[in-house]
Amino acid sequence: MTYQINGKEFSQNPRAGQCLRTFLRELGHFGVKKGCDAGDCGACTVLVDGEPVHSCIIPAFRADGHAVTTIEGLAPDGGTHPMQQAFLDAQAFQCGFCTSGMILTCASLNQAQRQDLDASLKGNLCRCTGYRAIEDALDGKTNIEDAAAGTAFGRSLPAPAGPRVVRGEARYTFDVAMEGMLHIKMLRSPHPHAKILSIDKTPALNVPGVHAVLTFEDAPDRLFSTARHEKAWMDPDDTRVLDDVVRFIGQKVAAVVAETEAAAEEGCRRLKVEYEILPDVIDPARAIAAGAPALHSDKTPEQRVANGQRNIVAEAHGEYGNVATALALSAVTYEGTFTTQRVQHAALETHGGLAWIDSAGVLNVRSSTQVPFLTRRALTEIFDLAPDKVRVFCERVGGGFGGKQEMFVEDILALAAIETGRPVKFEFTREEQFISTSTRHPMRVTVKAGADRNGKLTALQLDVLSNTGAYGNHAGPVLFHACSESLGVYNCPNKKVDAVVAYTNTVPSGAFRGYGLPQTLLAVEAAIDELAKGLGISPYEIRRRNVVQPGDPLLSPPGSGHTDVLYGSYGLDQCLDLVERAMQADGPKIELSPDWLIGEGIALTMIDTVPPGGHLADARIALRGDGGFELIVGTAEFGNGTSTVHRQIAATALATTVDQIHLLQSDTAHGGHDTGAYGSAGTFVAGRATQSAAENLANDLKVFASTATKTNPDTCILENDSVVCGRQRVSFAQIAETARAQGQALSATGTSEGTPRSVAFNVQGFRVAVNNGTGEIKILKSVHAADAGRVANPMQCCGQIEGGVAQSLGATLYEEMVIDEGGRVVNPKFRDYHLPSFADTPRTEVLFADTTDALGPMGAKSMSESPYNPVAAALGNALADATGIRFTAVPFKPDRLWPMLHEKFGEKTARSR
Ligand code: FES
Ligand code: FES
Numbered sequence: 001m002t003y004q005i006n007g008k009e010f011s012q013n014p015r016a017g018q019c020l021r022t023f024l025r026e027l028g029h030f031g032v033k034k035g036c037d038a039g040d041c042g043a044c045t046v047l048v049d050g051e052p053v054h055s056c057i058i059p060a061f062r063a064d065g066h067a068v069t070t071i072e073g074l075a076p077d078g079g080t081h082p083m084q085q086a087f088l089d090a091q092a093f094q095c096g097f098c099t100s101g102m103i104l105t106c107a108s109l110n111q112a113q114r115q116d117l118d119a120s121l122k123g124n125l126c127r128c129t130g131y132r133a134i135e136d137a138l139d140g141k142t143n144i145e146d147a148a149a150g151t152a153f154g155r156s157l158p159a160p161a162g163p164r165v166v167r168g169e170a171r172y173t174f175d176v177a178m179e180g181m182l183h184i185k186m187l188r189s190p191h192p193h194a195k196i197l198s199i200d201k202t203p204a205l206n207v208p209g210v211h212a213v214l215t216f217e218d219a220p221d222r223l224f225s226t227a228r229h230e231k232a233w234m235d236p237d238d239t240r241v242l243d244d245v246v247r248f249i250g251q252k253v254a255a256v257v258a259e260t261e262a263a264a265e266e267g268c269r270r271l272k273v274e275y276e277i278l279p280d281v282i283d284p285a286r287a288i289a290a291g292a293p294a295l296h297s298d299k300t301p302e303q304r305v306a307n308g309q310r311n312i313v314a315e316a317h318g319e320y321g322n323v324a325t326a327l328a329l330s331a332v333t334y335e336g337t338f339t340t341q342r343v344q345h346a347a348l349e350t351h352g353g354l355a356w357i358d359s360a361g362v363l364n365v366r367s368s369t370q371v372p373f374l375t376r377r378a379l380t381e382i383f384d385l386a387p388d389k390v391r392v393f394c395e396r397v398g399g400g401f402g403g404k405q406e407m408f409v410e411d412i413l414a415l416a417a418i419e420t421g422r423p424v425k426f427e428f429t430r431e432e433q434f435i436s437t438s439t440r441h442p443m444r445v446t447v448k449a450g451a452d453r454n455g456k457l458t459a460l461q462l463d464v465l466s467n468t469g470a471y472g473n474h475a476g477p478v479l480f481h482a483c484s485e486s487l488g489v490y491n492c493p494n495k496k497v498d499a500v501v502a503y504t505n506t507v508p509s510g511a512f513r514g515y516g517l518p519q520t521l522l523a524v525e526a527a528i529d530e531l532a533k534g535l536g537i538s539p540y541e542i543r544r545r546n547v548v549q550p551g552d553p554l555l556s557p558p559g560s561g562h563t564d565v566l567y568g569s570y571g572l573d574q575c576l577d578l579v580e581r582a583m584q585a586d587g588p589k590i591e592l593s594p595d596w597l598i599g600e601g602i603a604l605t606m607i608d609t610v611p612p613g614g615h616l617a618d619a620r621i622a623l624r625g626d627g628g629f630e631l632i633v634g635t636a637e638f639g640n641g642t643s644t645v646h647r648q649i650a651a652t653a654l655a656t657t658v659d660q661i662h663l664l665q666s667d668t669a670h671g672g673h674d675t676g677a678y679g680s681a682g683t684f685v686a687g688r689a690t691q692s693a694a695e696n697l698a699n700d701l702k703v704f705a706s707t708a709t710k711t712n713p714d715t716c717i718l719e720n721d722s723v724v725c726g727r728q729r730v731s732f733a734q735i736a737e738t739a740r741a742q743g744q745a746l747s748a749t750g751t752s753e754g755t756p757r758s759v760a761f762n763v764q765g766f767r768v769a770v771n772n773g774t775g776e777i778k779i780l781k782s783v784h785a786a787d788a789g790r791v792a793n794p795m796q797c798c799g800q801i802e803g804g805v806a807q808s809l810g811a812t813l814y815e816e817m818v819i820d821e822g823g824r825v826v827n828p829k830f831r832d833y834h835l836p837s838f839a840d841t842p843r844t845e846v847l848f849a850d851t852t853d854a855l856g857p858m859g860a861k862s863m864s865e866s867p868y869n870p871v872a873a874a875l876g877n878a879l880a881d882a883t884g885i886r887f888t889a890v891p892f893k894p895d896r897l898w899p900m901l902h903e904k905f906g907e908k909t910a911r912s913r
Contacts, residue, residue: 001064005029006073014060020046020053023060024070030175031071031100031168033398035125035348036430040830042124043348045101046070052105054123071100071168074107083107083137084166090137091144091158091795094128094803095639096165097348097398102126103166106138114138118839125830127348127399128639130806131838133799143795149720150655152648153858156795157658159644161396161637171395172349173368174427178356182211184416184426185264187254187271188436189246192505192823193280193293196244196253196273203270204256209263211420213271214255216244219415222382223303226406226438227473227510228374230614230675236304236313236472238296241382241411245278247295247470248507249824250435257416257424280505282823284467285444287311287502295470295503305472311503313468314476316483318557321494323448326459330450332534333459337446338523338888340872342439342817343810345512346835347638349398350433355413356423365392365413370404370636371676376668378407379414390414393667397638401807402511402865404638405678406473408437434828438510439817441478441501442467443519449527455537457492457546460527462520464499469508475501477611478509480558482516485759486524488556489572489606490546497557505823511678513865517605518808518872525603525873526886539602539877540580547572547604554759565608568758568856571787571849572604575763578785578847583765587781596769598780599882603873604763607866609856611679615754618672619689621650621697622747625740627721627733628660629697634674635686636666640864641796642682646690648792649857653694654701655718656732672749680862683792685754687857692750700746705730708738758853760861761787764805764874770882772905775894777813777879779842784867787849790859797863798846804867805844810836812872816891 002011005027014023021044024032032055035043039057046055047069075081083106086092093099102124113120117135126134136143147155164170201213219242225235242252256267279293286292288310299305306312327333353367363385369375372392379390397404409426416424428437443466450459462483468475479501487495532542548554550567579602592598620632631650637643647661654660664670666677674686698718705723706713708730716725723730739746767781784801791797814834818826827833852859872890880886885900 001061003063004067006069018060020055020058020060020063024055029070029072030171033097033100036830038430038829038831041348042101042105043098045104045124047104047108050108052108071104074104081107086137086140087166088158088162089142089144090133091162091799092129092133092137093165094799095397095399096161096170097172098124098126099165100168102134121838125348125835125837127346127807127835128803129799130802130844131841132802132843147657149657150652152658153652153792154790156793157644157648159641160647160663161643172398173353173366173394176354178354178423181423181425182257182259182420183261183264184255184257184412184424185261185268186252187256187268189249189251189253191246191275191277192249192282193278193295194246194275195278196246197276198274199254200272203272204267207263207267207270209259210256210267212257212416213267214242214257214415214419216240216242218419220382224378224382225473226408226471228371228378228405228407228676230374230616233304234477234613235474236299238299238303238305239471241415248505250507251470255412255416257420280823281311282504282506282819282821284465284502284504287504288500295505313472313501313503314479316480316497316499316558319496320555320557323459323461323494323496326494327448327450330458331453332531333448333450334527334530335448336523336526336886336888337444338526340443340519340522340890342442342819343815344434344439344817344833345401345403347399347401347403350428350430351404351408351437352427353409353413354423354425355417357417357421361389363390363414363417365410367392367394367410368397368404369394370397370400370638370678372636372666372668373634373674374676375407375410379410382411383414383418391669393669394636397636400638401513402515402678403438405511405676406438430830431828434817435507435825438473438508440512441509441516441519443482445520445523447523447527449531451531451535455535455542455545457490459494460487460490460492461496462487462499462523464520466499466501467504467506467509468501469504469506471508472503473508474511475509478511478516482520483558484556485606485608486517486520488554489548489604491548491552492546495555495557499558506819507825513804513807514868515679515865517607517869521603521605521869521873522876522890525870526876529601529877529880530886540576543576543604564756566756566758566855568853568861569787569789569851571851572606572761574849575761575785575787576604578849579763579765579783582783582845582847583767583781587767590780592769595771595773597772597882598767598769599878600765600767601874601877601881602763602765603870603877604761605866605869606759606761607869608757609684609760609862610681610754610757615675615679615681615685617674617686617689617752619686619693619750620671620747621693622745623697623732623736625736627731627736628662629654630662630664631690632664632671633686633690634666634671635682636677638677640677640682641793641800642677642686644796645683645687645792649687649690650694652858653691654698656721660721680864680866681754683860684856684862685752687860688752689750691857692752693748696748696750697746700748701732701735704735704739704746756855758855758861760863760866762866762870764870766874766878768875768878768882770879772883772901775897775901777892782842782844783847784844785847785849786863786867787851787861788863789851789853789856789861791848792858792860800864801846801867802844804865805871806836806841808868808871809841811891812875813891814893
């Protein structure tokens with residue numbers, strides 16, 4: 001067959017049944033991505049005769065005789081197409097995994113299609129940006145600025161990888177080809193709870209191309225947690241690489257390693273597994289009741305399982321004052337029970353990686369991870385390897401949102417590479433992503449709250465039941481975090497928490513953006529609004545009367561480990577003012593019929609800027625011979641902007657421009673330790689290490705220049721790529737040359753231990769319209785104010801907030817993993833799960849408080865996950881304001897709202913204002 005790909009003719013026959021996506025990737029067009037392989041996401045978009053198509057659902061032979069354009073060929077001769085330039089100017093990407101497909105679709109639109117972007121972009125999903133920067137690109141807006149030497153911090157500088165991202169040249173986990181690579185496919189459990197009695201490997205090994213079948217008999221008999229934290233005591237040791245007991249549908253049973261994916265899949269089909277079915281428990285309330293089947297009865301508190309016989313992974317109980325008495329004496333009280341569902345991170349790049357053993361005997365793992373250093377630590381422990389015999393690294397990661405703070409593939413990759421001695425690749429399908437990685441913890445939260453006549457809180461109580469699924473990764477820390485800042489942000493003399501997290505025979509929960517707070521805030525912020533309503537004061541006023549102020553203790557009953565949380569800066573009051581003012585302004589005029597009810601709601605959140613219990617980062621920076629600098633940090637880039645911000649910090653400290661900072665990151669073979677990019681620590685913790693290293697080197701440069709110029713180092717300053725000592729100016733390049741001649745290398749290191757920690761704040765406001773006849777919701781206005789300290793990069797921070805609000809709106813309005821009574825995920829596809837598309841996502845007005853944090857790098861605070869947290873709560877409050885009904889279960893789908901609306905308003909009873 002003859003194809004024209006990116007203007008060049010060539011002939012090759014695809015394999016029988018091969019789709020165009022894999023055909024193009026095998027030819028080296030790595031800009032063609034995989035997000036779903038089902039035609040739902042658009043990551044694989046290419047142009048065929050100028051028309052955008054999803055190449056994953058087009059048979060490759062259909063392109064015979066047609067002109068195919070991938071992102072690499074959109075602009076001739078390696079140039080930049082106007083749409084690629086527009087994406088650069090607007091910085092219309094974060095992780096960039098959707099960007100190739102998105103640009104190709106946008107570049108193909110005619111004027112009429114551009115007028116209807118809701119329809120035109122419905123085939124291209126972006127999980128990171130919230131789509132507004134993409135709309136900006138189509139509108140020709142420029143969101144970036146320049147910065148003179150020494151002024152990078154605080155400016156909206158573009159991401160350094162931008163040109164490679166928009167041209168499809170940025171290399172993600174699977175964008176490499178290796179000689180002799182084998183492929184792994186996994187046989188997964190069809191049962192929610194069973195013991196594996198035997199696995200007959202022979203039929204699979206007889207499949208041509210199959211090299212190995214790995215089962216529990218081949219895996220180290222060692223327990224660990226897939227969760228990755230600096231301190232192992234945070235998570236239970238309840239998991240094996242491959243176990244002889246399966247505890248959820250989708251759990252790993254056996255890995256088949258073969259020359260091709262097809263052979264590995266055939267091997268999986270032929271494996272014969274004999275199971276003994278065990279009783280299962282799907283509901284968390286039933287799981288902790290007496291007599292329920294125990295999933296981990298063999299685990300003990302020493303393995304950090306609080307009560308294996310009762311399926312309790314962790315629990316927290318505590319009280320300040322006396323809540324019962326305070327409630328009895330309160331002028332107003334509220335009690336309600338709220339439920340939150342399972343949601344998936346849905347990063348467009350699935351989990352996976354490659355592993356090989358190099359000629360020096362080092363196990364190399366190239367992985368889609370947020371935590372390369374902690375993953376290396378786990379591999380050394382599980383496989384008894386010396387740290388210098390394991391290297392884990394990532395190049396560019398296609399989204400994480402907490403889901404890649406786990407080790408789901410690297411252990412299998414390591415086992416397969418060790419067993420076969422060949423390079424191996426393991427790439428999850430989208431279905432595997434849904435049924436076998438981790439999700440947000442579903443929670444049932446009962447809140448009790450009281451206030452006196454003056455609107456001062458008298459009592460706050462939370463009763464939480466969290467569902468961790470079959471394994472306890474992140475179960476305890478998420479539970480404690482959920483109950484901590486949600487109560488800690490309010491001054492109240494009587495607080496109580498009773499919280500339990502239960503094992504069930506369902507897909508595990510894990511770290512997810514917000515780390516439990518969105519679930520509890522839905523209840524707490526509803527209670528605050530209901531108290532205000534009972535007292536006849538505004539939602540803003542009751543919060544102003546009760547939120548913590550600098551100097552107030554940050555008290556929450558489950559934790560005593562908050563002594564290192566300080567008010568590095570405080571902007572919650574500003575955030576409330578900013579949202580209140582913005583909400584008073586008119587939104588766009590929309591004509592609505594009288595059956596639309598209109599209401600407004602707000603919610604606030606506080607978050608510690610670093611996870612508790614230790615979070616470490618080392619940075620190293622060295623002067624290069626050309627006068628530039630090489631900066632090495634361990635933290636990963638997965639759309640969170642660390643590669644931009646770290647260069648800004650270093651460039652500012654060294655009085656230079658960001659183009660002089662050459663960054664090497666997220667590779668255990670280079671630099672010191674880094675706990676990882678989670679809990680928004682990439683800026684706050686690793687940024688402080690970078691600042692420290694750069695300031696140390698700046699000082700060394702001054703001393704070196706003063707010696708060379710025979711001046712007092714106190715009179716030397718760094719200025720525009722030079723050190724100026726009195727009237728003498730010595731360029732960095734001259735210093736490097738002099739140092740080299742003296743046999744010296746100028747470099748410095750910096751360390752951050754993640755303590756003391758600060759607090760960041762966010763306030764979200766919504767104006768919504770709800771149709772009282774259908775339950776349909778329209779968002780008329782969305783405003784978000786954030787206290788991010790001194791904002792390191794306003795454009796990027798704004799993007800994090802827009803993306804966080806959009807992702808949270810998905811979890812508030814549509815997204816839900818449905819699990820049937822047998823424990824099976826019934827909708828493991830984007831098509832059935834409903835990620836927000838361009839049309840679903842309103843523009844959010846983003847505002848910043850004006851503060852400078854005393855603890856953060858150059859005054860900045862973290863702001864990657866917290867914008868997600870108040871969204872469901874604010875929307876619930878807006879719905880209650882509009883309808884007078886308190887909806888207590890997310891997602892707020894029309895079919896869930898309708899029965900209560902119908903009961904209250906009957907057949908289209910109109911009410912408007
Ligand atoms: S990978 Fe083709 S549409 Fe998702
Ligand atoms: S930038 Fe769109 S999915 Fe990450």
